Amino acid sequence: MKFLLDVNVIVAALLPAHAERARFVGWAGRFRPADFANCALTELGFIRVAMVAYGYSITDARAMLRQLRRDGVGYLGNLPRPAEVMPSWVAGHRQTTDAYLCAVAAAHGLRLATFDTSIKDRAVELIA
Numbered sequence: 001m002k003f004l005l006d007v008n009v010i011v012a013a014l015l016p017a018h019a020e021r022a023r024f025v026g027w028a029g030r031f032r033p034a035d036f037a038n039c040a041l042t043e044l045g046f047i048r049v050a051m052v053a054y055g056y057s058i059t060d061a062r063a064m065l066r067q068l069r070r071d072g073v074g075y076l077g078n079l080p081r082p083a084e085v086m087p088s089w090v091a092g093h094r095q096t097t098d099a100y101l102c103a104v105a106a107a108h109g110l111r112l113a114t115f116d117t118s119i120k121d122r123a124v125e126l127i128a
Helices: 006-015 019-027 041-052 058-071 093-107
Strands: 003-005 036-039 074-076 111-114 124-126
Touching: 003 006, 003 058, 003 093, 006 019, 006 041, 006 058, 006 111, 041 058, 041 093, 093 111
Parallel strands: 003 036, 003 111, 036 074, 111 124
Antiparallel strands: none
16 A cells, blocks of 8 residues: 655654654554655645744755655656546535545555545545
8 A cells, every 4th residue: 555645644754743743653654655655735735834833944844855755755746637636525625635635646546644534535544
C-alpha cells in the first residue's frame, strides 16, 4: 500500500509540536518512506501552515520538504485537471481540496493518508 500524504499529515511528520505527531509516528512506522508521496498542493499547504501556524521561515519549510525527498518520499508531478476528476460527492467549497486530493491519490493508485474523519471517499486511509 502507498499513500499520498495530506497537509496535516505532512505537518505531523515534520513538526514535532503538531498535536497528532505521536499518532502519525505510530502509523507511519509500519511503512517505508518510499510508500509515501506528496504533490504540489500538499507541499504548498505544508509551507503555508509551517509559516503561519508554527512560525517557520520559507527557507526552513523548503529545507524540511527537501529532506523528505532525500529520505525517499515520492513526489507526484503529473496531476489530473481538477475539472476532470472532481468527485460527485462535493457539496460545497470546503470539500474541494480534500476531494481533489482523493482524486489525485486514486489516479496514481494511492490512498490519501489523513487524520480528517469527515472525508468520505474510498481513497481515504484514516490514520487512527
